[in-house]
Amino acid sequence: MAKAKDIIPTIAIIAVFMFVCMCIFFSARKRAAEDPNAGTAAQKDSGSSEGGRRTYGPGPGAPSSSRSTVPGKGATDPPKTGADASGKIRTLAKARPARKITEIPFFTSKLKTTDSGQNTRQSHPGRKRKVVKFREGDNLPRGTISGTITDSSGNPIAGALVGLFHTNLRGKPRGESRSDANGSYTIGPYRTGRYALHVSSENYAPLTEPVEITTSDVKKDIVLAGGVVLRGVVQTSDNAAVEVEVTAERPGWQRKVSIKAGESYKLQNVPEGDVIITAESPSYVRTGTRIAVHGDEGEITVQTLLLAPGAYIYGKVIDENTGNGVSEASILVPRPDFTPPKPTFQGGAFCTVADQDGNFLLDGVPAGKALLLLSVAPGYVAEIIPVQALTVGEKRQINITLSRAQVIRGRVETWDGIPIENALVTMYAESGNITRSVPGQTDASGEFSFSVPQGMTVTETKFSLLARAYGFAPSIVRIEQGKEKEPVVISLGPGCGLEGTVLGPGGSPVELASIRALPKNMDSKDALRLEVKTSSGREGKYELTALGKGAWSVVFTYGTSAPKILDITFKEAGEKKEIDIVLEPGWRFEGTVTEADGKPLPGVNAFLKCENNCIEPQRTTSDSNGKFSFSGLGDYDYSLILSRTGFESITGEKILQASPSAVFVLKRK
Structure with missing residues (x-):
């Protein structure tokens, strides 16, 4: 016991000594961080200070490190060894590397700026920082949609699927929900804006309605009508009991059923509108009809669809220059209302796609009358071939030769002739009432090229090019007739800008206000092509860039506020204006x-x-x-x-x- 009592004071003294040493050590580190010229004698001997910048190494004349250093703990790594005045080699402490702030910490600490202008944080070694990572858009206003789904008699519908889509119904739903036993549903919260609400349930016709999400909860009750039932019969002209696939479809909806020829079919839950019904079977000519469906009709009997045996057309699509097969070429027999040389490529009655060697096979081709065979492929001129009448069951070989399409080339550059890389270029081809747009982009040399769209020729088509690039005013160039083969040069000048704050009727900043700018005194088609859109951000701030010189109309809209139209004129290229907008109640x-x-x-x-x-x-x-x-x-x-x-x-x-x-x-x- 006596020995233990003698040891305890010794341990206490050692602990106090170690605590004092640690305090002195951390105090010295803190002074070194706050004063670049401060430090221990060993550090002064091993390095010199020049203008607050510490240099490590053996002294003048020694090779310098390519790494830049900064005062204090934010310095980059120095060499691990150095020599003092006596020539002895000393090991130097490795400084902590500079860290660029990319995250938001819970605590606030002092920042220092390096020679390169980057912010570095002074942090204790070994201490972990707790960080919150914010996803872009998390702080934007959101809202929910809720309501009740019932049938036409007011009875709740349980298990109905509710989907929130983009207004054009493309892509996956932003969110989904199902109605409960009382028909109630809730979907959200999601960002404010306009959406499409699609509701479907078994034994009911699907329904799509536009909806706008606001910061307050939106109530949207849905009434689903009982779907119409379509009944009909499909027969073959030779009374063969072949397998037949019957399809009823309209935009955004489709139903299919397989039957034997001679049997009746039943299609349930058909929505209102124009519905196309088709019947097809291998080796038979596809047939169909169009009917108008009304929700209060209950059941509709469709006229009998008759399938007739067809013929076959097979062959190969060949490149005119190389003689090789053209893969992925489309071959089709157009609709009866097809009129060359301006074909409509949708609605081909009988079509197929060539394989990797250019071979194709069309079955179920109508027999007994003359036809037109159309072949199209990317980068090639469309080829139209008249086909004499085929007999039932005939197999006719037709090879198709395609020639390369004509190309429009050009370059996008600045007023000084410097090529602009990654500029967005759109070619508009107008032939009669048909206008087609082809998007493209410039390469590292500022050059671009477009193939003339299928079914159009250079001599019968008017071409115009729209070029856009960040920080530049957009420009539209029309190609003169007869100069289509000459390279087109599009020169872009500095863009004009408009910025400011959007305020609501109460004078508070408005976020997510829609802003649309259109040029004035210009052809309506060109004005829409030069249209610029944006929305106000936090604190109602907005900015429109890349506007061209001249007069513009800028429209501001938001929720229930009345639209505000601002007429503005830029007199010089690159001119900037700042205008605040106050919206009035609508x-x-x-x-x-x-x-x-x-x-x-x-x-x-x-x-x-x-x-x-x-x-x-x-x-x-x-x-x-x-x-x-x-x-x-x-x-x-x-x-x-x-x-x-x-x-x-x-x-x-x-x-x-x-x-x-x-x-x-x-x-x-």
Whole structure:
């Protein structure tokens, strides 16, 4: 026990000594970080200070390190050894590397700036920083959509699938939900904006309605109508009991069923609208019909579809110059309304695609009449071949030779002749009433090239090129007739800019306001091609860049506020302007659509167009009570168009602020 009592004071003294040493050590490190010229004698002997910048090494005349150093702990790694005045080699402490701040810490600490202008953080060695990583857009306003899904009798529908899509219904849904036993659903929260709500359930016709998410919860009740049932029979002219596939489709919807020829088919839950029904079987000529479906018809009997035996066309698609097969060439027999030399490539009745060697086979080709065979391939001129009438079951070989398409070439450069890399170039080809656009991009030399679109020739087509590049004003160049083979040079000058703050009716900044700029005193087609769009960001700030010299109309819209049009003129290239915008409250129009007997008419497409073409039109659909509305209207004249399949449309109906509501009657055709 006596020995233990003697040891305890010794241990206490050692612990106190170590604590004091640690305090002195960390105090010295802190002074060295705050004062570049401060340090221990050993450090002063092993390095010199020049203008607050520490240099490591044996002294003048020694090779310098390629790494830059900074004062304190933010310095980059020095050499591990150095020599003092006595020539002894000393080991130097390795400094912590500079770290560029890319994350947001929970605590605040001092920053120092390196010679390169980068911020570095002074941090204790070995201490881990707790960091929160923010995903872009997490702080944007969001909202939810909720409501009840019922049938036409008011009974709730359980298990209905609700999907939130982009307005064009493309891609995967932004979110999905299913209704509960009471028919209630909730979807969100998601970013504010306009979407399409698609609802589907077994034994009911699917329904798609536009919806706008705001910062407050949106209530959207859905009424699903019982789908129409289509019944019909498919027969073959030779009474063969072959397998037949029957397809009913319309945009965004499709149903298929397989039957034996001579049997009847049944297609359930068919939505309203024009529906195309087709029947096909190998070696038989595909046939079909189009019918108009109304939600209140219940069941429709489709006319009998007759399949007739067809013929075969096979062969090879060959490159004119090389003699090799052209892979992925499309071969089709066009629709009866096909009129060369301006074909419509959609709706080919019988089509196929050549394999990697250029071989193809078309079966079920109509027999007994002359046909046209059309072949198209990327980079080639479309070829149209007349085909004499085939007999039933005939197999005819036809080889197709394709020639390379004509090419439009050019270069995008600055006013000083410097090529612009990665400039966006769009070629517009106009032939009669048909306009096709082909996007492209310049290479490292600022050059681009386009193949003339299929079905168009240089002599019968007007070409124009639109070039855009960041920081430059866009430019449209029209190619003169007869000069299509000459390289086109597009020169871009400095872009003009407009910036400012968007304020709401209450004077508070508005985030996500839509901003659209259109050039004035220009052809309407070219004006739309030069259109520039953006939206206000945090604190209502907005910025429009790459505007061209001249007069512009800038439209500001947001929610229920009235549109604000700003007319502005840039007199010099590269001119910048700063203008704040204050939005005023808008007005709302409410309408009701009924039939001649006063019965509410749902599913009517409503299209509202403003007299000022700078303001984009609005679209909506009447609900189960035949009601629809438009908000955010300004002091302008508007015209309304109402349409629904099976009814006569209403066009050109004037909508004025003095009459904010009206009832419209649609007559059946």
